Amino acid sequence: MSEQETAKARGDGSLRLLAATAARVRGRLAVVAVLLVARVGATLAAPALLAAAVEAALNRADVTWPVTALGLLAVGGGTLEVALAVLGVSTVGVAGVWLQTRTVRHLLALGPRSPLSPGEATARVMQGAPGAAGLPITVAGSVVSLVGSVIALVVLWSIDWRSGLVFTIALPVAVLIARRFIGGATTAHARYLRAQSGIAARLLSALAGARTIQAAGTVSAEVDRVLRSLPEMSESGRELWRLQRGAVWQFKLLTPLTQVAVLMVAGLSVTGGRIAPAQLLAVVGYLGIAIGALGQIDVLLEIAQVRAGTARLAEVLDHPEPADGTRPGPVPSGEVVFRDVTVTRDGEPVLRNLCLDIPDGTAVALVGRSGAGKSLAAALIGRLADPDGGEVTVGGVPVADLRLDDLRRDVVYAFDRPALPGTTVHDAIAYGRPGLSREDVVSAALAARADAFVRRLPEGYDTPLDRAPMSGGERQRLGLARALARPARVYVLDDATSGLDMVTEAEVSEAITTRLTGRTRLVVAHRAATAARCDLVAWLESGRVRAFAPHAELWRDPDYRAVFGRDSAETATATGTGAGADTEADTDADARVRTRDESMQEAAHA
Structure with a gap:
């Protein structure tokens, strides 16, 4: 023009x-x-x-x-x-x-x-x-x-x-x-x-x-x-x-x-x-x-x-808003399917004919180098973004056909840097469900391992957010609690435990697994330990699924271990899956790759 x-x-x-x-x-x-x-x-x-x-x-x-x-x-x-x-x-x-x-x-x-x-x-x-x-x-x-x-x-x-x-x-x-x-x-x-x-x-x-x-x-x-x-x-x-x-x-x-x-x-x-x-x-x-x-x-x-x-x-x-669907929810199951999904950003394909079937009730980790399209693929499920080609379905229903309000009830997100709207800590956890009881809020906080630090605040759950100083990990746990407080078919955790130490992450993951048994979970993972706790791993490379298998099986591949860089050695010790194949040269190369792809990671998270 x-x-x-x-x-x-x-x-x-x-x-x-x-x-x-x-x-x-x-x-x-x-x-x-x-x-x-x-x-x-x-x-x-x-x-x-x-x-x-x-x-x-x-x-x-x-x-x-x-x-x-x-x-x-x-x-x-x-x-x-x-x-x-x-x-x-x-x-x-x-x-x-x-x-x-x-x-x-x-x-x-x-x-x-x-x-x-x-x-x-x-x-x-x-x-x-x-x-x-x-x-x-x-x-x-x-x-x-x-x-x-x-x-x-x-x-x-x-x-x-x-x-x-x-x-x-x-x-x-x-x-x-x-x-x-x-x-x-x-x-x-x-x-x-x-x-x-x-x-x-x-x-x-x-x-x-x-x-x-x-x-x-x-x-x-x-x-x-x-x-x-x-x-x-x-x-x-x-x-x-x-x-x-x-x-x-x-x-x-x-x-x-x-x-x-x-x-x-x-x-x-x-x-x-x-x-x-x-x-x-x-x-x-x-x-x-x-x-x-x-x-x-x-x-x-x-x-x-x-x-x-x-x-x-x-x-x-x-700038057009996303078109609302006409089909009411809820969807019949939490099965998530990507069919030939393509997404282009700035003229370059990020996802290329992506095909992936996630069974109902399964925990699946999305793994890949920075810029592989993990967060973008996760965003498509709840229509935080729309594909340029192909189709995403939940419970056999194309997400584009569902009414947005119903889709947002069926698909719930927790992010790595969650915003906390509301006046108090209680409001932040109950955000989107203003009628949620204190008992339900506390239950969700307990599952996210947030209850202990919340009770140490001056007014507990009634502490105003502007008077509740929190670390990044504590904010993440409140974001997780907000997601867990909402009953849904599919839970998308976009690196939502990255700010936690490995011990706390293990506790949170165990609590989430117990609370969400039978619910579909899609976990964008940058830690090998996080991927190891999921049922299956979808390994993305160049916008496609390179492999879809359990973490222990994929761990035998040095290219897969290289995705996690320095974290792979720690995970090998923690999980007992290491094959002793990592070398110092491999680790240094992985660090250089992460540095090179840092800007692509920011784009993926956006």
Whole structure:
């Protein structure tokens, strides 16, 4: 797609989103529009009433009705302003809540499919939502004001066509200035927002690794990395100010010149007897209303800024959510089958025609070098990702056919770096099942070997999470407890015990095996000891299953032992499966392989 086509697509997405936001508050907008029309009507009536009052006074006639009407207009105008202020704030609030809720819900529905980092997504929501929520009111006010200016111009023509003609000549110049400004300002502000989002995203990642940065003594380097787009942001800001400055002085010059020219022509019409002196007051009044069409620079700047922010927000919403299935759960069994599954990332296949049958109630370890596709294959079962080809079934039912809510009840995950939403430790374990009893929460914590450290917290299970300092292993055990608290057909443990020492891992594995007897377990394993405790091992290599057999049988293959690197020697001692074939050279080679594939491991976990 060319740059021009991309810009057009972004513009179309921005307009669709703004139209949807306006539609959400269309009832309130209709009331606002009525009030705005009433205000413009009062504004248009004022010059005519003032001229009538002056003319009556000059002719020594009764001025009661025009003066009374002017007083009523003043009171009514003040009332309209108050009503517009209150209704405007509430309309913007309702639109903002709807737009932010819709965006956040969409981002959460995308989950790992989101093309944006958390920092970038947060920045786009904060940049785009407030302006998009307020723009419908701004546009409504601007449109009604513009209509009022057009009506004033028509009245100006009816009073003195020469004055109306002079004003009309200035309009094409104003349109040309406005068009050039809004196009340039939209582009400049989009660059500004892009640079600002980059800083926010990099800052969030740096704060997440603040301890590592401090320990490595790389604070200065990280500051440079986080702020590397600051020059672009500064230049975009300066460009925006240059555009605004140019448009402002052009409008500020055009406006008084137009006023002077119109008043001069109107004055000549008075001296020439073509209009009455009182009508000159009407010309002045209607000229003031019509000139508003030339003074929309602030509104144009706001529109340019909002369009840029909304276009970036629309890109997020245009990314499709996973299609929901129609078949209700639960599935009849925990059998998991991969049939010719292919997944491509960045143009490269990660899984290649993967075929794997996992019997119901079996514990299967997914093993392979970093980047082999273990975590990606595990993600397909619960539709945290979708294959580009092939099919995944649970209990004989294609997961794409199942309703997502039902699938998430049938397939439960525990991760190596679990997030712990909720207010308290109890909430974190019961997350997703708010009615879970304390007894069930404690039972799950006991199985995950988390109960002991939880009870040492100041308020036990009622300890607020922000006052419950935990190690990585303790967080993992809470994540495991959360998974174990949910009855499911299939449990996917994505390296969920990697933060535990070998003794604790053995205890947790034994407890999990006892608790989940008869349930299917898929364990993404990076430790040989973890794989050894499973019934079967699926050994992935280059996106395919190289072997599917018990760990003890596969352990005879030196290539399989090499997958675990230095861990293989420890496991040989712990499990008694070592064949004495490992050498120091093999171990060093494995370490080099792990170093080389470290970036691929991060991609697999994502």
